[in-house]
Amino acid sequence: MWRTLARNVRPSSLISRPSKITPAITRLSQVTSQRSLNLAPASLIGTFREFSSSKANYAWRNIEAQINGTNQVQVQWDTDVSSSYQNVWLRDHCRCPKCFHPQTLQRLVNTFNIPKDIQSKSVQATEKGLTIVWDNDDHESVYDWDWLKNHSYNPPLKGKVDLTPPKPILWGAEIAKNPPIVQYEEAMNTQAGLAKWLNNIEVYGFSFVDGVPITLEATEQLARRICFIRESHYAAGIWDFTSNLAFADTAYTDLALNAHTDTTYFSDPVGLQMFHKLEFRGTGGESLFVDGFKVAENLKKKHPEAYECLSTLKVPTHSAGDEKVMIVPTPREQSILNHLSDGTLYQVRYNNDDRSTLSNLSPEQVDQFYEALRKWNTELTSSETEYWEALEPGRAIVFDNWRVLHGRASFTGHRRLSGAYLNRDDFLSRARTTRFTHAEKAIIL
Ligand SMILES: [Zn+2]
Incomplete structure (x- = not known):
């Protein structure tokens, strides 16, 4: 009425x-x-x-x-x-x-x-x-x-x-021909350069910054240009490491690392990471990057049941190598593929080396899990999805750790890598403020 x-x-x-x-x-x-x-x-x-x-x-x-x-x-x-x-x-x-x-x-x-x-x-x-x-x-x-x-x-x-972010552009090995890059000077000194850098990361899940001075201090300033640095059990701010096993983690060795995301054992895995190689005298050690959203899309197309399995079954993870460290997430078990309520994939949480003992699955689920994981691994390690990059000193990368998996080839010699865990909410906040004015915020929120 x-x-x-x-x-x-x-x-x-x-x-x-x-x-x-x-x-x-x-x-x-x-x-x-x-x-x-x-x-x-x-x-x-x-x-x-x-x-x-x-x-x-x-x-x-x-x-x-x-x-x-x-x-x-x-x-x-x-x-x-x-x-x-x-x-x-x-x-x-x-x-x-x-x-x-x-x-x-x-x-x-x-x-x-x-x-x-x-x-x-x-x-x-x-x-x-x-x-x-x-x-x-x-x-x-x-x-x-x-x-x-x-x-x-x-x-x-x-x-x-x-608040839907810019639509992601999924990529495979072909991104090597034309990867998203900004120049250090434009990223540090211009608003347009900063906006381009932020947008690259939202759209591609990563961006190189070229022309970075090869010092820890310049790398830190670069990181702080897009968000604040997140502390972790490895470092209070920016870190740099060699293969000296300073921490009881395979990252601190010269071993090859398969594609993975970091800190799967945090309740809130690190949002972004920065790497900048400061010194290298030796062979090997190329960096590997894989678009997890692309791998997930491929898996969904070819093996929807495997995709469903990795989206629903939950697995436990941990970090516990160092004496005073025993980190596990809350909830204890987490899915590898995580979705918004509308079905959009928003987070890949995958490090097969940081998985804890599987004892939360039924016998049927154990079979389903290993079957799905094998199919995931086939897509993840395909030559069409793997992007290998030498990451020479002077070229820093920031990548979205909820989307882009990283790894590296084994190496010999001396390699000093600097990097930082970055705060995701702060990064996204700065990206949004390149798109929305104050008046627009009032309308959106
Ligand atoms: Zn009123």
Whole structure:
């Protein structure tokens, strides 16, 4: 039952209807960018969303807002599309400056002071947005149209802006021909260079930085340019190591290492890693990188049952070689392939050498697991997926440890590698702020 209290009454003949109604919010979904971030390669440009906070084209005069029943407000966006919002939700999400701090973007509403059966006194579509006066205290709430449409939950609307990162471009061995690279000077000294570097890592899962001074100090400064450094049981900041077994881990030897992700034994595995080889006198020791998302895609296509198995069965892991170290994750067992609720793969957690004793699986699951793992290994070690790179001094790499597996060939001689574990949330935060302004954050969040 509809009860129309207030609506934007304007004879349709008087409305200068735009020839094409393109609300700002709809344009958000288009993947074209007018930002001059000077990104290369050109294929990446499409990963930046256009986002206009200007209401110039927003046909707010065509929007109707109505009280719907006793506890909802309905917004009719156009003839076909409408959204309903419950009163309690609306009052709790009031976007007036008293209820939502415009600078800190934090809530100021006391949720627990909202009457259970809160009613609206009036509902209006205005240029500022949906305006509601509440009956219990005459508080006037205003909701920006962009924000309101973006957060429509009944129904969830298409073209919704969210925090989805740029679409990954999957790669195999062929990436060797044209790997993502930024120059040290541009990455350190220009915003465009930084944006390109961040975007490379989001899209490809890694990026080289060329022309890096071959010192530990310069490598550390480079790391801090994209995020803060994460401490671990190996180091408090940037580390450098040789094959001296300083820590009881095979990384500190000259042995070959199969493709793996690091810190599978952390509850929250390290998000990004940086490597920079500072010294090398010897043979071998090339670095191996593999796009775990590509391997997973190949596995899913060829052996969906194996993919399903590695996505559902959970295995225990640990790090415990050093006397004062015995790290295991919480929960104790973790899947190798981890997905968002919509099915998107977001994390590969795989190091076959850091697996603990398997005693949590049924006999049937043991068979399924080894069968699936063999198929995974076949895809992982295929010459079409393995990317080998000498990583000469002067070329640093940052890679996404939730996506790109790394390894190395065995070597002889002296090799000194520096590196750092980097904080994933901080990296992603800096990447997002190259895409969204403060006003846009308020609309998205
Ligand atoms: Zn308010």
